[in-house]
Amino acid sequence: MAKTCIICGDPAGSGEHTFPAAFGGRRTNKGIYCTKHNNEFSRHVAALLESMDIINAKLGVIPDRHDEVRPAPALAQDGERFFISQGSATIAPPLSLDQTPELVGREATLRFANMEQARQWVVQQEKDGYKVMLGKPGEVKTEFVARPLNAARMFGGEPYMRGVVYLAVTFLAHAFPDLARSQSFAAARDVIENDGPVDDRVWWQPPEVAAQRSSNPFSMGHSVVIAPDRDGRRVVALISFYDAIHLGVDLGELTGADGLVERFTTHIDPMARRPPNDIVESREHGQFLVLSTREVAKEYLRLLATGKVPNPLGPVLKAADEAERKDAAKDLLPQLLTVANLTGYEREGLLNEVLATQQQRILNLMVEFVTGLLREVNFPAPVPEIFGAFIALDENAPRGISFLSEAALSYATHALGARIEEHLASGTLDVPSLAELLGGSEGFGIVAGALNELFLQTLPRG
Numbered sequence: 001m002a003k004t005c006i007i008c009g010d011p012a013g014s015g016e017h018t019f020p021a022a023f024g025g026r027r028t029n030k031g032i033y034c035t036k037h038n039n040e041f042s043r044h045v046a047a048l049l050e051s052m053d054i055i056n057a058k059l060g061v062i063p064d065r066h067d068e069v070r071p072a073p074a075l076a077q078d079g080e081r082f083f084i085s086q087g088s089a090t091i092a093p094p095l096s097l098d099q100t101p102e103l104v105g106r107e108a109t110l111r112f113a114n115m116e117q118a119r120q121w122v123v124q125q126e127k128d129g130y131k132v133m134l135g136k137p138g139e140v141k142t143e144f145v146a147r148p149l150n151a152a153r154m155f156g157g158e159p160y161m162r163g164v165v166y167l168a169v170t171f172l173a174h175a176f177p178d179l180a181r182s183q184s185f186a187a188a189r190d191v192i193e194n195d196g197p198v199d200d201r202v203w204w205q206p207p208e209v210a211a212q213r214s215s216n217p218f219s220m221g222h223s224v225v226i227a228p229d230r231d232g233r234r235v236v237a238l239i240s241f242y243d244a245i246h247l248g249v250d251l252g253e254l255t256g257a258d259g260l261v262e263r264f265t266t267h268i269d270p271m272a273r274r275p276p277n278d279i280v281e282s283r284e285h286g287q288f289l290v291l292s293t294r295e296v297a298k299e300y301l302r303l304l305a306t307g308k309v310p311n312p313l314g315p316v317l318k319a320a321d322e323a324e325r326k327d328a329a330k331d332l333l334p335q336l337l338t339v340a341n342l343t344g345y346e347r348e349g350l351l352n353e354v355l356a357t358q359q360q361r362i363l364n365l366m367v368e369f370v371t372g373l374l375r376e377v378n379f380p381a382p383v384p385e386i387f388g389a390f391i392a393l394d395e396n397a398p399r400g401i402s403f404l405s406e407a408a409l410s411y412a413t414h415a416l417g418a419r420i421e422e423h424l425a426s427g428t429l430d431v432p433s434l435a436e437l438l439g440g441s442e443g444f445g446i447v448a449g450a451l452n453e454l455f456l457q458t459l460p461r462g
Helices: 035-040 042-059 115-127 158-175 183-194 207-212 294-305 314-339 344-356 359-376 383-389 403-426 431-437 441-458
Strands: 072-075 081-085 088-091 202-205 222-228 234-241 245-253 262-268 279-285
Touching (some): 035 042, 042 081, 042 158, 042 314, 158 202, 158 234, 202 207, 202 294, 207 234, 207 245, 314 344, 344 359, 344 403, 359 383, 403 431
Antiparallel strands (some): 081 088, 202 245, 222 234, 234 245, 262 279
């Protein structure tokens, strides 16, 4: 029997990703949508990705058929645009000339991360019909990102929730293709085809609802559950992202001879590079799915908004930071172990050289400590002024931070180096201990102690 699109009945052979490729989906299914609808429904994937790109970038998710992490945009406090990826932040290219018509026909100084980015920007402008001439490059500068970047994202809203319906309908068709084409789910199909109102079709779920699923074997994996409700009269779905945020979907009421008597669960590993180890599927006959009521969901969101329950994405972002530090530690460890075999100026020089590559991390810890300290207590003068000076900016300075900030950074770097020397002397420097020094609680404590010492030395005498 020919496979036909569940929306229009035309041949379905587009090879659509059952779970969006942008989220690390690796599997395709040629029996759900025609090419036209598959292409059109990319707007639903884009709506999801717009809210969750920063998480993908920090986790290091590589979209299917790509070789690199897709960076996510972020803004500095002065409005400059950056791209965030796993363990890095780079200057984003300037906006296109279509978006900045005030620059057309004028000479302008623009900042780029490197010459390759500048050349790519020029090529794109020329494709858009503009003639651009690159002048002589200015001074190449390496500057610190000395303040947290703003990468706030909004979850929810009609386009996002419609994207969740799209996922639920797609997995319904993946698991139960004939049922997905039936009249029972015409309204759900209409939501994604014609951008109909979502209304109460999608709502947030507290974490305990996800306990009904089989355990997700993938760390920070996604999952989709399609099942009948307790009464067997409706089909519902539970969509979980990163095993942290959960949304329920009411796909529709079963009508006529339509029926469903099993629960279909798919766990997806966004970090997998290729099949067959990217998904785990299971079918459980006679099992249903009970979603929370909308009233319970609203209370959960209220508690979340007021901080009375923890942000479910907090552990995900923390794990991403820990994984990135561990990867960095793996790269640095061989260089630092070489230090142990040297003496005198050679030893000191190599250690300083290695730690110089990590000063952005050390500065991050300094900013975290100072901002946290000054937020907690209303200190009398001159405490805020002195600690604030340790992380002060100076746009005219070579690395974007003030002379005193450079001195504080050097002091904190030296303190971290002394602890590494102790580990080398005792033979205890390994990947976990080095990762902890690069940004974990031990590294934070060393940097905080160094700034406190420097503060005491800076206090006016008398």
